[in-house]
Amino acid sequence: MxxxxxxxxxxxxxxxxxxxxxxxxxxxxxxxxxxxxxxxxxxxxxxxxxxxxxxxxxxxxxxxxxxxxxxxxxxxxxxxxxxxxxxxxxxxxxxxxxxxxxxxxxxxxxxxxxxxxxxxxxxxxxxxxxxxxxxxxxxxxxxxxxxxxxxxxxxxxxxxxxxxxxxxLGFKPMSEHEVTHTEEELRLIISDSYKGGEINQSEFKYVSKIFDFDDRIAKEIMVPRTEISAISIEDSLEDNLAIMREEKFTRYPVVNGDKDHILGIVNVREVLSDIVAPDVTEEIKLENYIRPVISVIESIPVNDLLVEMQKKQTHMAILYDEYGGTAGLITAEDIIEEIVGEIRDEFDVEEDPLISKIDEDHYLLDGKTLISEVNKLLHVEISEEDVDTIGGWLLTEKYDIAVGETLTFGPYVFAVKAFDGRQIKQIEVLKNDEENRFKKDEEERFDPPYEASGS
Known part of the structure; x- marks a missing residue:
């Protein structure tokens, strides 16, 4: 070289x-x-x-x-x-x-x-x-x-x-390098970070729920009208205290006549503080403890409702429907649970989950489960146009459906297992090819065993 x-x-x-x-x-x-x-x-x-x-x-x-x-x-x-x-x-x-x-x-x-x-x-x-x-x-x-x-x-x-x-060439030049990401791209980035061990499961779930949170409306997470625990301005203090002792909530809406006429909310701690205070001599009247409550349309985005509740410094909001009647209520805890999951205190009663997996393609659903959640779970496309819950959908498809009856949609069969009044309480879901399992279960439940008789 x-x-x-x-x-x-x-x-x-x-x-x-x-x-x-x-x-x-x-x-x-x-x-x-x-x-x-x-x-x-x-x-x-x-x-x-x-x-x-x-x-x-x-x-x-x-x-x-x-x-x-x-x-x-x-x-x-x-x-x-x-x-x-x-x-x-x-x-x-x-x-x-x-x-x-x-x-x-x-x-x-x-x-x-x-x-x-x-x-x-x-x-x-x-x-x-x-x-x-x-x-x-x-x-x-x-x-x-x-x-x-x-x-x-x-x-x-x-x-x-x-x-x-x-x-x-007809394109618009960019003055700055593109560094923004769409929501779908961010979801993929977060998913990759979780798989790579950069974030833990809790962090991954919290961030994922933040994206879903922005798409939620209040109606989807509210306590429906039929389940609202309220006290009445017309009842005596003793009767209202009995309701408070039984239900064990911190705040109650106060109604005048029925749930379409809500005057405000009462904080139990304020009432009880005056009851046990030795220096309070005047008669305790419920109307003296009523605080204003915000009322909003049930279709308001949850994110907007949270901002409104923060501005008004209130922990509860009443939701009304398109006709002006009370549709339900929502609390700050309900909203927070959409991000962090279920929050329970010492008075909360243990409840069954909305969705329980029994086996592969075999589920038990609470009638209040949102159709959007069912669609995501089963990979089907049930219409959400008229109703929000899977129980409501079954009733719209067959208004007189009874316990034990089934309805087929796509590859799945939905069977009503229980009612709570006029509301469907529990639904069993199985793949279509296993429908005979429903029939067998119902025959065993309703038909008495056959006994042969001889002469």
Whole structure:
């Protein structure tokens, strides 16, 4: 190897190293999040200042990286192939026919140069940059800024030409690099983070419920009118206290006549505090403890209702339907449970879950289960146009449906198991091909065993 070949090899090595620098810089500055730089900026780290400058002007510095990659790639193509060909030519002269020496040495030199360029110059730096985006950005940001400043006129003119071409093609140029994500993209990112062990199951569930929370309306999570525990302004204090002792809630709506006429809410603690206070001598009247309650349409988004409740500093809201009648009520706890799950205190009665899985494709559903949840569970498309719950849907499909009767939808059979008054309480769901199991169960339940009689 002569000096000329040695210098050429050194130049090739430098160009491949520069390619690796620009490739690693490009992937690192795209991958890193601005929040990762905040701790370094707080300590006044100079490399973080340069990194912040780069990540805040991604379009310009990505253009610098692409220009650097292009220049180094052209340099490698110009130097590597002829240098390797000159080194391999004498070797092939001794092992192949003279007519094939030049062609073979050129082909092998091209493949070897391509291998070095792709593997060492691009693939390896890319992988390292993705896995160590923070460290690579902090390390390479300063030299990348220097490179950008040195070639600023060229980079500016190339960017301007690209924007002009984009406009001519009918596209809108972007002044800033796109860093926003759609809700679906964020869900996928969160899911990948959970699978990768970056967040735990509780964090994953909380974030997922936040997305669902924004799509909920108050009607879907309210306590329906039929289940509202209320006290009446017309009843005596003793009768109302009896209701409070039995139900054990903290707040009660106060009605005047019926549940369509709600005067406000009463906090039990205020009433009991005055009952046990030794210095209270005047008669305790329920109307003195009634506080205003907000009333909103049942179709209000839960998120908007929470904001309204925070503004009015109230823990309860009354929901009315399109006709002005009371549809139900909702508490702050109901809203919070949509994010964090069920919250129970020492007075809460243990309730069966809305959805219980018995076996594969075999479920027990509470009649109040939302149709949207059933659709998600069974991968069907039951209409939500007229009713919200699965029990309500069964009644709209067959108004006189009775316990033990079934209704088929898609691949599933829905069987009514129990009623609570006029409300369907429990529903059993099985795949269509197992409908005979329903019939067998009902025959055993309602038909007496046959006894043969002889004469």
């Amino acid at each position: 002569d000096i000329q070949q040695g210098l050429s090899l050194l130049a090739v090595a430098i160009l491949i190293a520069l390619t690796a620098f620009f490739v690693a810089s490009e992937f690192a500055i795209v991958k890193i999040r601005s929040t990762q730089l905040e701790p370094h900026l707080a300590t006044g780290k100079k490399s973080a200042i340069y990194a912040k400058k780069v990540t805040s002007n991604l379009d310009e510095y990505l253009s610098a990286c692409q220009l650097g990659i292009t220049i180094t790639a052209l340099g490698i193509g110009r130097l590597a192939e002829p240098t390797f060909e000159q080194m391999l030519h004498p070797f092939f002269e001794d092992v192949v026919p003279a007519s094939a020496v030049t062609s073979l040495s050129i082909a092998v030199s091209f493949l070897f140069a391509t291998f070095l360029h792709v593997v060492i110059g691009e693939l390896a730096p890319k992988t390292i940059a993705i896995q160590r985006a923070e460290q690579v950005t902090l390390l390479f940001a300063r030299p990348l800024v220097w490179f950008y400043r040195m070639l600023f006129p060229l980079i500016w003119s190339l960017n301007g030409s690209a924007r002009l071409l984009i406009k001519m």
